Amino acid sequence: MTGIHSAKYSLARILLILILAAGLWAGAGFQSRCTAEVLDRIAAVVNNDIILLSDLNKRLDPYVLKLKSQGNSPEKERELLFKIRDDLLDQLINDKLAEQEYTRLRYNVSDGEIDAAIERIKEVNYYTDEELRQGLLNEGTSYDEYRQQVRDQILRAKLVNYEIRSKIVITTEDIRKYYDAHPELYGGNQKFRLRHILLxxxxxxxxxxxxxxxxxxxxxxxxxxxxxxxxxLARRYSESMSAENGGYLGEFGTESLSDLIKDAISGLKPGEFTRILDTDQGFQIFYLEDIIEPENKTIEKVTPEIQQKLYDEVVDQRFAQWLKELRERSHIKIIK
Structure with a gap:
């Protein structure tokens, strides 16, 4: 849903890495693979492993499609694609380094663990297996790719538990500082219960x-x-993953909504719907089911929530530092 940043309804947030992918190489220009065959070669050497040009091309593909649809000048499009290409190659190198370290530490993930994780994701988001697969297809991700992404996340979690978790301490003072610094989150704000229809x-x-x-x-x-x-009508016509639930999206504060959606629902009463919105996802109509009035949250009530948020931030920082140190002691050669 465009403009709504909700872990519950975003596969990208749940997986962290639903990446877009494709085919461009520095100096090769921007040619369709329908008219020119690109020979595979080595894009980077990472210790004793290699990353192929085809690996990089696969990651870049939908970015090419998306940028071509944005109407940029050829020069701007080329500049953006090369920047994305460099970022994706950097990510592939990080992935390869992490995989090598997982192997060294003898971490592994069974098919059963992956299946269980996917079942939990479906349960939390009220997805059927068919809805999940269709949602992945809409995002340009195959089910096998999705399973690989879940596997990578489980491996990262095991690494975090072993290398990082025991070294993280969130104090009462840390929680108090965060609470006092974010009155907009805990002082109480209206929330809007929304449904939508998407074509x-x-x-x-x-x-x-x-x-x-x-x-x-x-x-x-x-x-x-x-x-x-x-x-x-949502069940009958909508092409969103929420269609089976009558287009139900959940409850959102204004800080979670894009300006377009905020403006559209502004002034609506429960039971009313918006005009047709032309969004990045497609044409949408939003329905305001209810307005939930704010309730002040005491620090005692939100301590677990803040503690988890601060913990996640530290984990991300420590993981980034771990990767940085791993890169510094590794042999990496990028082949232009």
Whole structure:
């Protein structure tokens, strides 16, 4: 959902690394693989392992598609792609180093552990297996790639437990400082319970195709105006993963919503819906199911939440430092 940053409803947040991918190499220009075959070669050497150009191309692919759809000048598009390429190669090197270290420390993950983790993700987000697979497909990720990403996260968790967790201490003073510094989070804010209907616009759609989709959502909007039940139409028409739940998205504070959505729901009463919004995901209509009035949260009530947040921040910092030190003592050669 565009503009809503919620771990509960974002596969990207749950996995941390649902990456987009593709095919461009420095100095090779920007050519379609439909018209030119690129021979594979080594992109980087990482200790005794290598990263192939095809590995890098696979990571870059949807970025190419997305940037081409944004209307940038050829020069700007090329500049952005080379920057993304360098970042993705750097990430591939980090992944390779981490994998080598997991092997050295004899960490492993069984298929059963991966299956159990995926089942927990489905349970938390109320996904059926079919909904999860469709959501991954919409994000450009195969189920096998998803399983690999879950495996990597489990390995990271094992490393954190062994190398990092025991060295982290979150004090009462740390929690108090965070609480006092964020009154907007704990002083109480309205929350909005939302549903939506989404019609996706495929990449590279012709103007006529987009107009056809617009006409369809115009008709849905008219049905709502005529008194149709929003959740029924969401189940019937929406292309969101929330369709089976009548388009239900959850409760969100204004800080979690994009300006576009905030403006659209501003002034709505529970039971009312927005105009049609043209978003990055496609055409959307939002329904305000309820407004939850703020409730001040005492520090005692939110201590576990703050403690976990601070802990996660320290873990990320320590993991980044661990990778930095790993790189410094490793042999890495990038082949241009």
């Amino acid at each position: 996706r616009i495929p990449a590279f759609s012709m103007a006529s195709e987009k107009q056809t989709i617009r006409s369809k959502i115009d008709q849905i909007h008219l049905e709502l105006v005529d008194g149709a039940v929003f959740s029924d």
